[in-house]
Amino acid sequence: MSEQAPPRLEVRHLVRRYDGKAVVNDVSLSIQPGHVTCLLGPSGCGKSTTLRMIAGVDMQDAGEIYVDGKLVCDTVFRVPPERRGIGLMFQDFALFPHLSVGENVAFGLSGSGAAKRERVRTLLDRVGLVHFIDEYPHQLSGGEQQRVALSRALAPKPRIMLMDEPFSGLDNRLRDGIRDETLALLKDEDASVLLVTHEPEEAMRMADEIALMRDGQIVQQGAPYNIYNAPADKAAVAFFSDINALRGTVQGALAQTAFGQFLCPGVPDGAEVDIVFRPQHVGIDFDRDGRGPNPTPREGTPARGFVERARFMGSESLIEFRMAHDGSLLRATVPNVFLPKKGQPLWLTIRRDRCFVFSAKD
Template structure:
């Protein structure tokens, strides 16, 4: 078994008396892509900077490719970690051409460096623009140069902090697809911080949810989507109905029937809009509004349990009944 690409063992980073990253342990297998998601201030950038070596942990041990790089009495600087960084502000060197930017971090003879840099620009579709300076490149082109520059030295680990956030929707998708393809081809492991869960879900092997510096959940995108363990995790991945509930004797009475609960007392009942359906019988309500959402419509149904959003196939009005798919109703901490 190969060593994990990245291992965090009880990592904490404090600023003053607040822990920006609080006792986080996780492990990312080689060649895998992990997205960090979470509310603003949750500690995502700090965690990335710890892995990179731009921050030192106050406690815990961090290893890259099985080698401890930070911990008690231990510190390996950025340039020795074999890690590449792609941040939101791309910071291409303005006085260098695209080609020079990509060749900058490469070792070897000049002609060889140029050839490898050109090959990388070709891979991101920019061989024709190799001799342009950054000011003469569009935002998306600059992003691609930054990507080529980060990947050209063939790092084992690539860290991205919201690399797509400055791009429009169309470019975002193509740059994101490039990133996923190039990472898969190179076999590098990656950690990507993003606010866009939809974007992350399609390109990563795992999601880690950080809230208040703590790792709340780490699992495959589908597992976090279907089985979030907190309301925050549920909301981060997409629209969800949340209702208050009360757990007693190992179960909660929900509008869609009794659901087993591991916890007692106040809880939240979560169900996604696409897992509720209109039916002949079930929870009664009336449609208060119905909004067009491209490939579907989202009806807001007023029920005795509160308003519920339901995905429907066309404009809907009047009295309706709702049922939930089996297993769709989740019980989360209150």
């Protein structure tokens, strides 16, 4: 039986310190050929620093980087950035203003003039810009410049593509289409992609795997479905969506709340837990008998809330409730239009199969 091929990119225990503080602390990840991994996290968590170390423009204080199973960098040995077979694309595109579109795309290519021209035309045709080959960057829109930058990065056929917030400068109306075009082109080129972003929606849309980063460390890694539906902690749930949280004290592996009891297997008696759930998993009823605008499996005890505010968000309505039992705020979303008046009493239930139980941390 043949041995399994090594990952296209593998990072082992990367560390980078500034002024004695580890901004990247023991980061490890791997990407298979043709796969897209999104390094996702808030600003300042170490995403871009990790990308720069992989690219070779910053040196790690510890750890190793491998491409196709071969060491390209540790703290002693270092393959120069231009020989790593890695393409780079940043949010500012960094096109050369004095070069034409075709010259920009051809900038990193070697070989005969005819071969370079053919590669340039092929890539620009793929992104619908071959008719701009002799124009200059300032004559193009932001979305068009982004596609030129992508073509330039892909022109030398890199095995790995590193992308740092590449869509952040684009108009919201353009982003989805350009993301999809970019992903299709990257897949066709069989490039392994590490995409840095702080937008969960972008990571969910583009990634085969998400590495969720916080405070210089990867706190969870997996397929988008698993990251979203089996989060590592309360902060991971909150990074992807609005949340509600109930605090409860455990007795006999059960936490008592206004919505009834919740199972807490393995949690010792007396420990506090947070029961976390998203607004779309709150059921709203006009009465305790279950008649309401947001049908949901009726589980546990309904709890009474008074409408604090209701807003229509386009495809759904967001309703905030002041809960009768403790005065806390709870958010619920309902498809389409539902705008009850402030102060209206309603009964709320929770989808038990969509709740996460975590040890409480103040």
